[in-house]
Amino acid sequence: MTGNIRPSRPRQPERPVRQENLRTLNLELVFRHILAAGQPISRTELATSTGLTRPTITRIAEELLAGQLIAETSLTHNGRAGRPRVGLTLSGRGPAGLGLDIRADALAACVVDLTGTVRHLAFTPSTFAGRSAPDVLTRLAHMARAALDAMAAEDLTVVTATLAVPGPVHDGIARSAPELGWRNVDAGALLRGAIAPLDLPLTVDNQANLAALGELYASDNTLDSFVYVSGGLGIGAGIVVDGQLMRGARGWSGELGHVTVHPDGKPCPCGSRGCLQTYASLQAILSDAPVPGGATPEVTVTEHAEAGSPATLAALDTAGTTLGIALADMLNILDIDTILLGGSFSLLASWLTTNIRAEIAQRVLSTAWAPITIRPALLGPDAAVIGAALTSIDQIRQHPTAWLTRPPSRSPASPA
Amino acid sequence: MTGNIRPSRPRQPERPVRQENLRTLNLELVFRHILAAGQPISRTELATSTGLTRPTITRIAEELLAGQLIAETSLTHNGRAGRPRVGLTLSGRGPAGLGLDIRADALAACVVDLTGTVRHLAFTPSTFAGRSAPDVLTRLAHMARAALDAMAAEDLTVVTATLAVPGPVHDGIARSAPELGWRNVDAGALLRGAIAPLDLPLTVDNQANLAALGELYASDNTLDSFVYVSGGLGIGAGIVVDGQLMRGARGWSGELGHVTVHPDGKPCPCGSRGCLQTYASLQAILSDAPVPGGATPEVTVTEHAEAGSPATLAALDTAGTTLGIALADMLNILDIDTILLGGSFSLLASWLTTNIRAEIAQRVLSTAWAPITIRPALLGPDAAVIGAALTSIDQIRQHPTAWLTRPPSRSPASPA
Numbered sequence: 007m008t009g010n011i012r013p014s015r016p017r018q019p020e021r022p023v024r025q026e027n028l029r030t031l032n033l034e035l036v037f038r039h040i041l042a043a044g045q046p047i048s049r050t051e052l053a054t055s056t057g058l059t060r061p062t063i064t065r066i067a068e069e070l071l072a073g074q075l076i077a078e079t080s081l082t083h084n085g086r087a088g089r090p091r092v093g094l095t096l097s098g099r100g101p102a103g104l105g106l107d108i109r110a111d112a113l114a115a116c117v118v119d120l121t122g123t124v125r126h127l128a129f130t131p132s133t134f135a136g137r138s139a140p141d142v143l144t145r146l147a148h149m150a151r152a153a154l155d156a157m158a159a160e161d162l163t164v165v166t167a168t169l170a171v172p173g174p175v176h177d178g179i180a181r182s183a184p185e186l187g188w189r190n191v192d193a194g195a196l197l198r199g200a201i202a203p204l205d206l207p208l209t210v211d212n213q214a215n216l217a218a219l220g221e222l223y224a225s226d227n228t229l230d231s232f233v234y235v236s237g238g239l240g241i242g243a244g245i246v247v248d249g250q251l252m253r254g255a256r257g258w259s260g261e262l263g264h265v266t267v268h269p270d271g272k273p274c275p276c277g278s279r280g281c282l283q284t285y286a287s288l289q290a291i292l293s294d295a296p297v298p299g300g301a302t303p304e305v306t307v308t309e310h311a312e313a314g315s316p317a318t319l320a321a322l323d324t325a326g327t328t329l330g331i332a333l334a335d336m337l338n339i340l341d342i343d344t345i346l347l348g349g350s351f352s353l354l355a356s357w358l359t360t361n362i363r364a365e366i367a368q369r370v371l372s373t374a375w376a377p378i379t380i381r382p383a384l385l386g387p388d389a390a391v392i393g394a395a396l397t398s399i400d401q402i403r404q405h406p407t408a409w410l411t412r413p414p415s416r417s418p419a420s421p422a
Numbered sequence: 423m424t425g426n427i428r429p430s431r432p433r434q435p436e437r438p439v440r441q442e443n444l445r446t447l448n449l450e451l452v453f454r455h456i457l458a459a460g461q462p463i464s465r466t467e468l469a470t471s472t473g474l475t476r477p478t479i480t481r482i483a484e485e486l487l488a489g490q491l492i493a494e495t496s497l498t499h500n501g502r503a504g505r506p507r508v509g510l511t512l513s514g515r516g517p518a519g520l521g522l523d524i525r526a527d528a529l530a531a532c533v534v535d536l537t538g539t540v541r542h543l544a545f546t547p548s549t550f551a552g553r554s555a556p557d558v559l560t561r562l563a564h565m566a567r568a569a570l571d572a573m574a575a576e577d578l579t580v581v582t583a584t585l586a587v588p589g590p591v592h593d594g595i596a597r598s599a600p601e602l603g604w605r606n607v608d609a610g611a612l613l614r615g616a617i618a619p620l621d622l623p624l625t626v627d628n629q630a631n632l633a634a635l636g637e638l639y640a641s642d643n644t645l646d647s648f649v650y651v652s653g654g655l656g657i658g659a660g661i662v663v664d665g666q667l668m669r670g671a672r673g674w675s676g677e678l679g680h681v682t683v684h685p686d687g688k689p690c691p692c693g694s695r696g697c698l699q700t701y702a703s704l705q706a707i708l709s710d711a712p713v714p715g716g717a718t719p720e721v722t723v724t725e726h727a728e729a730g731s732p733a734t735l736a737a738l739d740t741a742g743t744t745l746g747i748a749l750a751d752m753l754n755i756l757d758i759d760t761i762l763l764g765g766s767f768s769l770l771a772s773w774l775t776t777n778i779r780a781e782i783a784q785r786v787l788s789t790a791w792a793p794i795t796i797r798p799a800l801l802g803p804d805a806a807v808i809g810a811a812l813t814s815i816d817q818i819r820q821h822p823t824a825w826l827t828r829p830p831s832r833s834p835a836s837p838a
Contacts, residue, residue: 174788181791231671243755247671254757255647255663256792261754264787266747269683278785331685335751338677339659341670369694371680372590375597376672 030407032058036066037075037406046079046093067094073410074100075120075402096121101409102157103398104167104206106146106197107213107391108186109238111302113142114388115149117157117164118395120402122223125162126153127388139191140200147200165409166401167206168394169193170213172240174258178210181258184275185239211397213390214260215251217348217383218244220393222251224384232344233336234383235262235329236390237351239303241283245340263287265332282332286325288350293321304350311357319357326358330365337370337378348383355382446823448474452482453491453822462495462509483510489826490516491536491818512537517825518573519814520583520622522562522613523629523807526601526654526704527718529558530804531565533573533580534811536818538639541578542569543804555607556616563616581825582817583622584810585609586629588656590674594626597674600691601655627813629806630676631667633764633799634660636809638667640800648760649752650799651678651745652806653767655719657699661756679703681748698748702741704766709737720766727773735773742774746781753786753794764799771798 039055040047049067053060070076077097098119105116111133117126128149132142146169154164171193173183180191194210218234234244241263245252253259263283264276271280284290288303295317297306310318333345345362347355359380366380367373383389402409455471456463465483469476486492493513514535521532527549533542544565548558562585570580587609589599596607610626634650650660657679661668669675679699680692687696700706704719711733713722726734749761761778763771775796782796783789799805818825 176791182787245755247668252663252668252756255759256757256788258757258788259755261757261787264754264785265751266683266785267685269747276787277790281785331682332751335681335748336755338680339661339675339752339755340668341672341674341677343671369680369682369697371598371677371692372672372674374693375592 032056032062033066033069033410034406036063037070040070040076040094040096041403043095046095048091048093050091052094069410070094070406073406075406075409098123098125099161100163101165101399101402102162103395103400103402104150104153104164105170105216105391105394105396105398106150106167107170107216107394108142108146108172109387109390111304112387113146113149114391115146115153116388116391116395117153117162118392118399119162120399122396122399124392124395125160126156127391128153129391139186139188139193140196142186143193143196144200147197150197164206164398165412166398167208168216168398169197169208169210170216170390170394171210172213172236172238172242174261175210175212176257180210182276183240209397211394212242212244212257212260214242214244214348215253216244216391216393216397217385217389218246218346218393219251219397220385220389220391221346221348221383222246222249223393223396224389229344231342232346233260233333233340233342234346234348234389235333235351236349237286237288237347237354238349239288241287243336245342247340247342262332262336265335267328267331282328285328286332291318291321291325293317304353307350308353311354322354322357323361325354326361327365329358330362331369333362334366334369337366337372341372343376344379344381346381346383348385348389349387352382352386448472448478449482449485449826450822452479453486456486456492456510456512457819459511462511464507464509466507468510485826486510486822489822491822491825514539514541515577516579517581517815517818518578519811519816519818520566520569520580521586521632521807521810521812521814522566522583523586523632523810524558524562524588524602525803525806526588527720528803529562529565530807531562531569532804532807532811533569533578534808534815535578536815538812538815540808540811541576542572543807544569545807555602555604555609556612558602559609559612560616563613566613580622580814581828582814583624584632584814585613585624585626586632586806586810587626588629588652588654588658590677591626591628592673596626598692599656625813627810628658628660628673628676630658630660630764631669632660632807632809632813633801633805634662634762634809635667635813636801636805636807637762637764637799638662638665639809639812640805645760647758648762649676649749649756649758650762650764650805651749651767652765653702653704653763653770654765655704657703659752661758663756663758678748678752681751683744683747698744701744702748707734707737707741709733720769723766724769727770738770738773739777741770742777743781745774746778747785749778750782750785753782753788757788759792760795760797762797762799764801764805765803768798768802 049063053063074097076094079093079095098121102117102119107114112129112131114129119125157164171180172185174181178194180188180193194208214236221234231247236242243260243262245260264281266280267282268280272284273279274281274284291307297303366378465479469479490513492510495509495511514537518533518535523530528545528547530545535541573580587596587599588601590597594610596604596609610624630652637650647663652658659676659678661676680697682696683698684696688700689695690697690700707723713719782794
């Protein structure tokens with residue numbers, strides 16, 4: 007029998023290296039080696055590790071130094087005679103990335119430099135009940151402006167910004183953020199329009215995804231594949247597989263809050279029934295309990311639980327069990343062995359983890375022969391804003407020549 | 423405030439191209455261009471598209487022709503005067519890949535050549551009740567041997583084999599295949615040991631994953647991201663995102679059959695309760711209905727449904743609804759917009775699709791602004807064995823030099 011099946015999709019055929027792109031490729035090669043070194047590296051070591059000649063390394067190093075992508079530093083004297091060698095390392099004075107986040111209880115801004123160091127982290131407590139999207143984004147724009155000005159005073163140039171929103175994003179539009187009462191909000195345009203001049207390239211992205219990236223960066227490469235669960239008034243998840251964020255076909259992956267745990271269960275504002283969110287969000291845990299003025303839902307739940315409130319403890323019991331059922335579905339589908347409890351769930355982990363573990367042990371097929379790790383996330387509520395800032399600066403890390411060849415007139419950090 | 427976050431995991435720094443690997447890189451570059459052309463391509467066109475010189479193309483073409491990776495063919499005369507030009511295309515006489523599959527009702531073997539053409543497809547009806555794994559794999563080994571001999575007579579050399587098993591696989595071990603009564607079976611070793619000499623490199627892989635790859639190849643690049651649902655006595659799924667199979671952290675992704683649809687529902691042999699499998703597998707649909715001798719569960723269900731059996735129609739109703747609930751969970755988690763119903767579900771699609779659609783419309787958040795496609799798979803029950811053969815030959819497509827530099831003594835297709 008003979009049939010016809012098309013061969014596998016071929017990768018895009020490449021073209022051979024040519025003279026005109028050789029300089030760029032070698033510059034990026036050297037930059038990647040400095041990035042990967044993780045500590046100061048000498049020109050001689052760079053020549054050895056890249057295979058490029060010493061004069062080429064010298065020329066490229068000059069270019070990277072002039073562009074403030076790298077800096078010179080003394081290498082540790084290695085015990086031999088002679089003067090200490092000079093090492094090259096990432097610069098803390100050149101480009102930086104801005105992260106912005108709209109949390110349930112606060113607005114946040116963060117700047118990270120090329121070395122991955124947090125240089126600025128600010129938040130303003132805020133509740134969103136009854137406040138319009140333009141109003142919220144104007145306040146956030148003022149925080150962004152303050153961050154840019156503070157960084158300019160430290161010789162850092164913020165080149166790009168990333169905004170985290172709690173809900174799915176497509177083509178820059180926040181499709182649905184029930185926590186904020188948003189539906190199809192062009193958050194980027196509102197933010198840019200709110201205060202002039204904020205003429206930075208701006209990307210709007212999902213909060214759980216950015217928080218997962220924050221945790222990946224912060225884990226010092228000990229994490230590889232994991233699910234970051236973002237708990238709060240809504241529930242989302244960021245999925246990282248082999249060190250890469252899994253965004254899904256259209257960027258809407260990780261809608262854990264709308265996984266069904268009881269098909270005929272409680273109605274959910276999304277229009278379905280029995281979504282995890284109706285059992286395990288802060289709102290569901292609080293039920294009708296009032297949140298005192300000045301307190302957040304998260305703090306209120308924690309206080310009630312610590313005081314031994316039977317209603318709150320029962321609600322946390324249900325939340326843990328339903329979270330376990332939904333996470334078990336996720337693990338059976340994705341085959342991931344690590345779960346990080348983030349957002350409010352990191353604070354509530356001690357009341358949730360036992361039930362989550364029990365459901366996963368019962369329901370995930372692979373637990374019969376391989377264990378699952380469940381632990382609180384590291385960065386707490388700052389995960390998304392730090393992840394957003396890191397995502398912004400990562401664009402320069404991946405494409406340093408974009409920074410070197412930027413138009414000279416463009417100076418986004420200049421005060422208004 | 424200043425914190426310390428490690429920079430993003432740098433990609434493995436590359437080394438510059440050197441003389442010693444230049445020949446290999448250029449040969450693979452030319453081969454990829456021939457692969458991507460999809461039709462015969464002349465040496466002149468190759469020189470233009472790769473940027474390599476004509477003498478280099480000529481030398482590489484000789485090497486590829488001598489290795490039977492490509493063949494010469496006449497190009498369509500393009501209307502100008504002179505003799506028709508000679509084109510280069512993939513060879514149908516060189517290396518080939520073997521696929522083997524253990525289906526619920528049959529054993530199957532398939533050979534695909536470098537052009538992606540099915541050159542051999544055989545199956546032997548079989549039921550596995552009461553038969554040992556060595557017994558089943560010995561029969562399959564005889565089919566593999568018959569396929570190798572038939573291909574040798576057509577000047578094809580089978581270089582590698584892939585075996586599909588219905589369940590999760592780790593380190594070559596079939597961890598759990600309840601359909602076959604297997605637990606921790608080293609299927610590869612049994613297959614290789616069953617009949618000598620079957621000294622091919624052999625990979626054991628999950629049936630749903632291989633079937634998804636079969637559908638990807640067969641779709642002629644119209645599919646990009648989709649879930650392939652494999653229905654039968656068990657239920658599995660193969661997940662393809664951006665043209666790549668998503669295997670999960672340890673290769674156990676897609677355990678759709680063990681997604682929970684009713685937390686306190688029917689007990690499942692896996693030890694959990696309310697797994698999709700307990701509502702939507704062929705076994706669950708058949709319930710206590712007897713399968714006549716000679717018929718398969720699949721055919722029995724179809725016959726009862728066509729005859730209007732109220733019990734079977736009610737069972738299909740439940741199967742469709744529960745499949746819809748579990749698939750909705752999967753889509754909320756993965757964000758994929760296309761579902762292919764494969765295995766037995768492709769035959770039962772007309773009884774299942776309405777309910778699947780209704781549940782997805784209610785439960786998947788993104789359906790509010792973007793549609794989901796649900797349709798039967800193209801390849802029917804042969805998807806996995808064809809996917810397995812394509813996976814085998816794909817190793818040569820990706821690394822043609824592995825074929826060119828193989829040891830001359832190794833002639834896997836030589837008869838025993």
